Each structure stands twice: as structure tokens, then as C-alpha cells.
Amino acid sequence: MRDSVVMHEDRPDTAPGAGPVLELAGVRKTFDGFVAVERIDLQVAEGEFFTIVGPSGSGKTTLLRMLAGMEHPTEGDIIVRGRSVRHLPPNKRPTCLVFQSLALFPHRTVGENIEFPLKMRKVPPADRRVRALELMRMVRLPEGYYAKNVTKCSGGERQRVALARALAYDPEILLFDEPLSAIDYKLRKTLEKELKDLHKETGKTFIYITHSLEEAMVMSDRIGVMRGGRLVQVGTPEDIYTRPTDRFVCEFMGEVNVLPVVAADGAYVCAGLTGRFTPPPGGPQPPKGFIVVRPEFLHFVEDDDTTTENVIVGTIYNEYSLGSRMQYQVRVGDKTFIVEQSRRHACSGAPDRPVRIGWHARDAIFVAE
Amino acid sequence: MNPQEQRLRRARLMTAAWTGFVLLVIYLPVLCSALASLGKGRYFLFPIRGWSVDWWARTLDSIEIGMLLRTSLALAAAVTVVAVAAGFFGALAFARYDWSGRRLYQKIVLLPIFFPQPVLGLALLLWFNAVGMEMSWRTAIVAHLVWIVPVVTLVIAIKVYGFDPALEEAAFDLGASRLQVLREVTLPILWPGIWSGALFAFLLSWGNFPLSLYTTGADSTVPEWLYAKMIAGYTPMVPTLGTMSTIAAASALGIGALAAMLMKRRRAA
Numbered sequence: 001m002r003d004s005v006v007m008h009e010d011r012p013d014t015a016p017g018a019g020p021v022l023e024l025a026g027v028r029k030t031f032d033g034f035v036a037v038e039r040i041d042l043q044v045a046e047g048e049f050f051t052i053v054g055p056s057g058s059g060k061t062t063l064l065r066m067l068a069g070m071e072h073p074t075e076g077d078i079i080v081r082g083r084s085v086r087h088l089p090p091n092k093r094p095t096c097l098v099f100q101s102l103a104l105f106p107h108r109t110v111g112e113n114i115e116f117p118l119k120m121r122k123v124p125p126a127d128r129r130v131r132a133l134e135l136m137r138m139v140r141l142p143e144g145y146y147a148k149n150v151t152k153c154s155g156g157e158r159q160r161v162a163l164a165r166a167l168a169y170d171p172e173i174l175l176f177d178e179p180l181s182a183i184d185y186k187l188r189k190t191l192e193k194e195l196k197d198l199h200k201e202t203g204k205t206f207i208y209i210t211h212s213l214e215e216a217m218v219m220s221d222r223i224g225v226m227r228g229g230r231l232v233q234v235g236t237p238e239d240i241y242t243r244p245t246d247r248f249v250c251e252f253m254g255e256v257n258v259l260p261v262v263a264a265d266g267a268y269v270c271a272g273l274t275g276r277f278t279p280p281p282g283g284p285q286p287p288k289g290f291i292v293v294r295p296e297f298l299h300f301v302e303d304d305d306t307t308t309e310n311v312i313v314g315t316i317y318n319e320y321s322l323g324s325r326m327q328y329q330v331r332v333g334d335k336t337f338i339v340e341q342s343r344r345h346a347c348s349g350a351p352d353r354p355v356r357i358g359w360h361a362r363d364a365i366f367v368a369e
Numbered sequence: 370m371n372p373q374e375q376r377l378r379r380a381r382l383m384t385a386a387w388t389g390f391v392l393l394v395i396y397l398p399v400l401c402s403a404l405a406s407l408g409k410g411r412y413f414l415f416p417i418r419g420w421s422v423d424w425w426a427r428t429l430d431s432i433e434i435g436m437l438l439r440t441s442l443a444l445a446a447a448v449t450v451v452a453v454a455a456g457f458f459g460a461l462a463f464a465r466y467d468w469s470g471r472r473l474y475q476k477i478v479l480l481p482i483f484f485p486q487p488v489l490g491l492a493l494l495l496w497f498n499a500v501g502m503e504m505s506w507r508t509a510i511v512a513h514l515v516w517i518v519p520v521v522t523l524v525i526a527i528k529v530y531g532f533d534p535a536l537e538e539a540a541f542d543l544g545a546s547r548l549q550v551l552r553e554v555t556l557p558i559l560w561p562g563i564w565s566g567a568l569f570a571f572l573l574s575w576g577n578f579p580l581s582l583y584t585t586g587a588d589s590t591v592p593e594w595l596y597a598k599m600i601a602g603y604t605p606m607v608p609t610l611g612t613m614s615t616i617a618a619a620s621a622l623g624i625g626a627l628a629a630m631l632m633k634r635r636r637a638a
Contacts, residue, residue, distance in 0.1 A: 090542040103539035
């Protein structure tokens with residue numbers, strides 16, 4: 001047996017958590033002088049669900065394609081379990097990619113699609129069938145689908161077929177290129193949970209890319225935020241949510257209120273707003289930066305409230321029902337703030353009437369310029 | 370019946386009538402030659418006085434005709450094999466891969482189709498002479514290919530354009546070798562395009578006259594013989610062979626369509 005061929009028998013018996021399964025060392029990729037990925041260093045632990053988030057053009061797809069072997073890094077090395085895979089083609093790598101388009105073979109049945117990697121490895125047909133049916137059970141596809149044409153399957157079923165086919169390859173690392181982006185909201189939520197369950201069940205390392213931080217939050221153990229070919233922040237969903245390191249990461253998370261501020265006598269002021277703002281306690285306090293307040297941390301300030309350090313007066317411009325919560329747009333001068341409150345704390349004020357909104361210093365995030 | 374239904378019915382009737390008329394105009398000449406082949410007389414005169422299949426029997430028995438058919442068949446078969454092989458890879462270069470000379474290639478590959486065939490035939494004849502090749506049906510293979518490969522390339526390229534390159538990447542990623550990718554994914558998916566390309570190649574070669582005229586040398590193909598006999602020495606074997614040829618081509622198409630249908634049904638099952 002050639003040592004380059006992926007076979008689970010020759011895997012070392014490493015316990016989960018014993019060293020990274022994947023290591024990127026200074027990986028860089030340029031296309032005709034255009035830098036798609038800029039010197040990425042990253043370690044992914046065994047069995048981890050790692051998600052790379054970034055807007056389109058941030059280099060996340062290029063990075064994933066390098067991991068799969070469809071692109072080769074201009075510089076740097078990709079190491080899987082201590083062995084460089086940099087020069088290996090996709091069919092010799094212990095990774096398998098689930099494509100955005102899923103790339104199911106339209107001329108094959110569900111069963112034949114799932115058995116494809118086994119057939120390539122010359123597994124006898126009877127064994128292939130047993131394994132395919134096992135995988136179909138795992139991804140919750142009914143047994144009757146075995147002989148069904150893939151082109152006749154629904155979107156969700158096709159997802160499951162693609163997943164089962166990738167698992168049939170038995171990779172060390174499963175790579176996902178936004179496979180859920182074309183799926184409607186409700187089904188996507190179901191599939192996100194199923195994917196997370198499957199991750200637990202198989203114990204394999206998952207590397208997932210998406211442009212939706214919300215999707216990343218639901219599934220991941222750790223998240224890497226990418227921008228302009230760089231990983232700007234890597235951390236747990238909790239880290240990313242509560243301690244974003246820059247303005248881009250904050251804004252990428254969805255609707256947030258960002259105040260550009262400059263220091264003045266121990267506090268901060270913002271051009272166009274009256275009042276002085278207290279930065280969150282602890283941490284450095286550079287002369288310039290941004291105070292970021294999430295909509296759910298902005299609240300309406302009653303007249304007898306003395307604990308809210310930061311208060312602004314504005315007018316309610318519009319309100320939206322988000323189901324269990326209400327969202328308000330509050331205009332202050334030429335700025336618009338977004339306030340989200342549960343219905344219990346809903347604002348009684350009518351539109352176009354002045355309201356006081358504010359936040360506790362501890363709830364805000366301060367990021368340097 | 371309300372007026373709207375009536376109008377719809379009338380429109381349907383008119384469509385059917387028009388379709389019938391067009392088909393009649395197209396197939397009347399073919400029908401006439403079939404009728405001419407079934408006459409008893411030596412000359413083609415309407416109305417046909419006596420019917421017979423005598424000329425069909427004589428055509429089938431003729432050694433000369435047998436040779437013509439063998440030559441035409443060998444020529445068309447050779448052209449089909451080479452044109453499909455060249456056209457398949459040509460189509461991948463045309464529609465699938467991005468390479469530096471691609472735009473130029475896409476234009477140049479089409480030029481022979483626009484070149485008048487008699488001129489192309491003559492040019493090839495001069496060229497074959499210049500390099501000292503002896504003319505036979507084998508040189509005609511080269512001549513036919515010049516014109517037919519671009520057509521086959523285009524026919525297959527249309528199918529390649531609709532082919533998601535991610536499928537090949539996925540197969541490669543799932544452990545297939547380059548050869549396995551070709552055999553398991555690329556070829557089966559492009560198969561309908563390859564099949565129509567082959568059909569085109571065969572029929573275009575089978576019916577080609579201007580290129581064969583200049584480049585077959587002493588050998589003669591069916592269209593060449595038909596032309597020569599019509600110019601001088603008409604015999605009812607001309608319409609007979611013409612009709613036979615048409616029937617053969619129609620059956621080839623029919624068998625092709627049937628094979629495609631059966632394959633589709635098997636896949637759907």
C-alpha cells in the first residue's frame with residue numbers, strides 16, 4: 001500500500017487534543033500579483049469544529065481550496081498530523097470538500113454517489129453497499145433513496161447525500177464551502193443542528209466557511225474572522241461576540257451601534273453628540289477609537305435611572321416587531337441608533353417624541369482605531 | 370363551444386396545416402426520387418406507368434455500387450473516429466479550460482466551416498500534390514476532417530459549456546485519479562454531446578460531395594457517383610441509391626435516438 005493513499009488503518013492512534021490535526025504555517029497565495037491569502041498561521045485541534053467567516057472576496061474560499069489541494073500555496077506550508085500535504089493533489093490528501101454547489105454526480109443514483117470514493121478505492125460492490133446504507137442512516141436519508149436519481153432529490157436531501165459521500169471518503173478533515181447558503185432559513189436551521197450532531201457523532205475535524213457569523217456561532221467550537229486575506233481574529237464564539245478586537249469584527253456580526261470617539265479628560269466625546277461617554281472598565285484607553293454598543297444593550301432610560309452612565313436624547317424614527325423582541329430606530333442628529341428590547345421593556349413613547357436611550361459602560365466594547 | 374375555445378381550435382388546426390405543408394415541401398423531392406426508383410422504365414417520366422423493384426434488386430446486386438458503399442462507409446467511419454477524438458479534446462480546450470491562446474483558438478477553429486468547400490477541396494488537392502501524396506479515399510479522410518472536426522468540436526463544446534467543473538474537482542477530491550475522473554465523470558456526462566458529434570461527423574462525411582470530388586483520386590464515393598451519373602449516363606440506380614442512402618441515414622438517426630431514449634429510461638429507473 002502506498003503511504004500517500006488515505007486509509008484509516010495507517011492512522012496513528014492519537015487521542016483527541018493531542019497536538020493539532022491541522023497546522024498552517026505562513027500560508028500565502030497570490031494570483032498574478034493579487035494577494036488572495038496573506039500569511040496565515042493557524043492550528044486546528046483534533047475533532048474541532050472550526051469556522052472561517054468573512055465577506056465575499058476575503059480569501060476564505062481560496063484558503064479552503066488550498067486545504068483541499070485544489071490550489072497550492074505560493075508560500076508557507078500546510079501540515080496534517082505532522083506531515084506536509086502542500087504538494088499533494090486532492091486525491092492523495094486526507095481531506096474532503098463539500099462544495100457550495102454540492103457537485104453531486106447527476107448521472108448517478110444516491111447510492112452510487114455515496115459509494116463513489118469507495119469505488120475509486122476498489123472496495124467490492126457488496127461492501128460498498130453496506131457502507132453506503134450505513135452512512136445514509138447516519139445522515140438521516142431513508143433507505144429507499146439508495147436507487148433514487150440525485151437530480152430528483154430535494155435541496156435538503158442533496159445536502160445529506162453530499163455529506164454522506166464526503167464521509168464515505170473517510171477523511172481526517174471535512175471541509176465545507178458554504179453548503180447551506182442556498183437553503184431556505186427554516187431548513188438551514190435544521191441542517192445546522194444536524195451538522196453539529198454529526199460532528200459530535202463522527203468525532204472528525206470540521207472546517208467550515210460561511211459569510212454568516214450567525215451560522216458560525218451556532219455550530220463552531222472556534223471561529224476565525226477573515227478580511228482582505230488575513231485572519232483578523234480567532235477565538236471561541238463567546239470571544240468573538242464579547243471581545244471583538246476591531247471594528248470590522250464588530251460590524252460583521254450584524255447590526256451594532258458604532259461611535260467614533262476621541263479621549264477628553266478621562267472620558268470620550270463623539271462628534272455630533274452631546275454628552276461624555278464612559279469607556280468600558282479595564283483595558284487600555286487610547287486617544288482615539290470606537291465605542292461599540294449592541295442593540296440589545298441599548299435601553300430606554302427612565303427619569304429616575306441613575307446607574308446608566310451613558311445617555312443620549314433622540315427621537316424614535318421607526319419600530320419593527322422581531323417577534324419576541326422589538327427593534328427601534330432612534331435618530332440623534334444625523335446618526336441612527338438601533339435599540340432592541342424585549343416586549344416587556346418596550347418603549348411607551350410615540351414616534352417622533354423625544355426619548356432617552358443609554359447603556360451601561362460595562363456592556364459596551366471599546367476597539368482601537 | 371365558446372368563441373375563445375373556437376379560436377384556440379382554429380389556431381391549432383392552422384399550426385398543424387402549416388407544419389404539414391412545410392414537411393411536404395421538404396420531403397417531396399425525396400419522395401419523388403423514391404418513386405422514380407420504383408418505376409419500370411429506363412427514364413424518369415411522370416406518371417409512372419409500370420411499378421417494379423427491379424432497379425432495387427439490380428442496385429443491390431451491382432459490384433460497382435457495393436464498392437461505392439464500402440468506400441463511403443470506410444471514409445465516414447474513419448472520419449467519425451478521428452473527428453470525435455479530436456473534437457472531444459478540442460471541445461474541452463474550447464469551453465472548459467482557460468489558457469492563454471484560447472480566444473484565438475476559438476476563432477481559428479471555426480474558419481474552415483466558413484471556407485467554401487469546393488475551394489477548400491481544390492486547395493487540399495494542390496497541397497496533397499505538392500507534398501507528393503497519392504490520392505485515394507484515405508487522403509479524403511484528411512480533407513473531410515478539415516471541415517468536420519470544427520463542426521464536431523462545436524457540437525461537443527455546447528455540452529461542455531453546461532458541465533460544472535466542480536464535478537471533476539469533487540471526483541478528484543474523493544480519491545479518483547485523473548483517468549478515473551475522465552472515465553467516471555467527464556465522459557459519461559458529456560456522452561450525449563459526444564454521441565451527437567459522432568452522428569454529425571458520420572452523416573456529414575457520408576453526404577459530402579465537394580471535398581470528395583477533389584481528394585478521393587481514383588476512388589469514388591456514393592455522392593460522387595450519383596453526381597457523375599446524373600451528368601452523363603443516367604440510370605434509375607441513381608434515385609434508387611439516393612433513396613437507399615436516405616433510408617440508411619434516417620435509420621442511423623432513428624437508432625441513435627432510440628439508444629439515447631433507452632439510456633435515459635435506464636437511468637431514470
